[in-house]
Amino acid sequence: MASSVLSLASATPSASLSFHGIHKGKSNLGGINKEKTNTFIKAKSFGRTSMVVASIVSRFEGITMAPPDPILGVSEAFKADNHELKLNLGVGAYRTEELQPYVLDVVKKADKLLLEKGENREYLPIEGLAAFNKVTAELLFGADNPVIKQQRVATVQGLSGTGSLRLAAALIERYFRGAKVLISSPTWGNHKNIFNDARVPWSEYRYYDPKTVGLDFEGMIADIKAAPKGSFILLHGCAHNPTGIDPTPEQWEIIADVIQEKNHVPFFDIAYQGFASGSLDADAASVRMFVARGMEVIAAQSYSKNLGLYAERIGAINVVCSSPEAAARVKSQLKRIARPMYSNPPVHGARIVADIVGDSTLFNEWNAEMEMMAGRIKNVRHKLFDSLSSKDKSGKDWSFVLKQIGMFSFTGLNKAQCDNMTNKWHVYMTKDGRISLAGLSLAKCEYLADAIIDSYHNVS
Numbered sequence: 535m536a537s538s539v540l541s542l543a544s545a546t547p548s549a550s551l552s553f554h555g556i557h558k559g560k561s562n563l564g565g566i567n568k569e570k571t572n573t574f575i576k577a578k579s580f581g582r583t584s585m586v587v588a589s590i591v592s593r594f595e596g597i598t599m600a601p602p603d604p605i606l607g608v609s610e611a612f613k614a615d616n617h618e619l620k621l622n623l624g625v626g627a628y629r630t631e632e633l634q635p636y637v638l639d640v641v642k643k644a645d646k647l648l649l650e651k652g653e654n655r656e657y658l659p660i661e662g663l664a665a666f667n668k669v670t671a672e673l674l675f676g677a678d679n680p681v682i683k684q685q686r687v688a689t690v691q692g693l694s695g696t697g698s699l700r701l702a703a704a705l706i707e708r709y710f711r712g713a714k715v716l717i718s719s720p721t722w723g724n725h726k727n728i729f730n731d732a733r734v735p736w737s738e739y740r741y742y743d744p745k746t747v748g749l750d751f752e753g754m755i756a757d758i759k760a761a762p763k764g765s766f767i768l769l770h771g772c773a774h775n776p777t778g779i780d781p782t783p784e785q786w787e788i789i790a791d792v793i794q795e796k797n798h799v800p801f802f803d804i805a806y807q808g809f810a811s812g813s814l815d816a817d818a819a820s821v822r823m824f825v826a827r828g829m830e831v832i833a834a835q836s837y838s839k840n841l842g843l844y845a846e847r848i849g850a851i852n853v854v855c856s857s858p859e860a861a862a863r864v865k866s867q868l869k870r871i872a873r874p875m876y877s878n879p880p881v882h883g884a885r886i887v888a889d890i891v892g893d894s895t896l897f898n899e900w901n902a903e904m905e906m907m908a909g910r911i912k913n914v915r916h917k918l919f920d921s922l923s924s925k926d927k928s929g930k931d932w933s934f935v936l937k938q939i940g941m942f943s944f945t946g947l948n949k950a951q952c953d954n955m956t957n958k959w960h961v962y963m964t965k966d967g968r969i970s971l972a973g974l975s976l977a978k979c980e981y982l983a984d985a986i987i988d989s990y991h992n993v994s
């Protein structure tokens with residue numbers, strides 16, 4: 535194309551109007567008719583060659599401004615605030631007690647080893663790094679799970695949890711046309727976007743009961759039962775986001791019963807393995823229980839939180855099938871979906887995970903650090919509860935803060951109250967009332983308690 539522009543070098547500006555894509559007058563911009571006022575042609579001389587530069591300024595004018603992302607947009611607003619007491623409890627990202635981002639020591643070690651080995655930067659296969667895919671499935675299902683031995687799991691490295699969910703959504707759209715995904719109400723803000731963009735229909739099942747600030751278990755079961763047979767039921771493996779409320783082991787069994795009865799497919803999003811309890815195995819218990827029943831299961835994993843590899847975009851999609859042949863076919867289709875979307879995944883995070891999980895010393899160090907992180911969040915949770923209980927003289931029961939688990943606390947604050955938290959107190963949080971305790975320090979608990987009490991009692 536560059537040569538076709540240069541070949542017009544000596545042509546007059548009007549002659550060059552026949553150049554591909556340039557028209558005078560009205561044009562249709564994706565259904566939006568706009569009078570083009572800015573079409574212009576410039577000729578510049580560079581020595582003997584003169585170059586024609588054609589530009590149409592009005593092409594993108596019909597595009598409207600997208601709203602800020604409800605979660606990541608909060609960090610942008612936080613950055614723009616200069617108040618000294620500001621606090622970012624928006625995004626679920628672990629911070630130290632000094633409220634600084636934290637790179638795990640074990641990740642630094644793995645990084646150093648990788649640098650010493652001097653590995654190449656060749657493309658990975660479409661399905662990702664083999665060593666990563668092996669350990670990630672083992673970590674989730676347990677290394678000696680029969681489904682792994684029987685090669686019944688299709689595992690493909692994804693662009694972290696989000697990208698892995700998106701691959702599964704595309705698989706559903708392609709092979710289960712019209713099937714619905716049921717998501718919890720509420721759920722992580724991006725789930726709806728993912729299924730909307732993949733053109734997968736979804737509806738919600740009841741999950742959170744504001745009256746008890748707990749699980750609406752009956753509502754959940756009734757909605758899963760009422761869904762058309764063969765629906766995909768999206769479940770948070772542990773540390774439900776945003777509520778921090780998980781079913782009990784007994785409730786999980788009943789959920790599995792209903793899903794099995796209705797021939798639904800359990801579809802796990804497990805982005806916090808190790809972060810809920812501090813134990814990787816305990817946090818995978820829900821997924822493993824479904825698999826142990828012989829069910830086919832989809833599970834999307836993320837290493838953003840538990841290894842702090844947010845920016846490496848490392849995770850995986852696993853599809854547990856009923857035969858190794860089916861697993862091979864599913865894997866081939868996941869690869870086919872990935873190839874035109876992003877071709878193949880990034881290597882660095884995959885090597886870090888593979889090396890840490892594959893080496894018993896590093897693995898133990900990781901577990902210790904994960905316990906430390908989960909422990910810090912638990913301490914903050916207790917301190918926040920103590921601060922709320924001692925400062926609030928109204929008799930309100932704040933014990934729900936202690937009952938919730940994982941990175942978040944779901945405060946029950948409404949949008950106006952959340953706005954007060956931000957506008958008056960400079961506490962940045964999502965408008966659904968969620969606060970990330972991973973972004974809170976012990977030192978800031980009292981301040982946060984003051985902000986919550988003020989917003990709860992003084993804003994309706």
Ligand code: KET
Binds near residue numbers: 624697722803
């Ligand atoms: N699932 C859940 C439930 C989840 O909370 C997140 C991230 C993800 C998947 C995806 O994370 P990834 O980094 O793509 O592996 N949640 C936090 C960050 C975000 O919204 O992107 C959050 O809720 O703050």
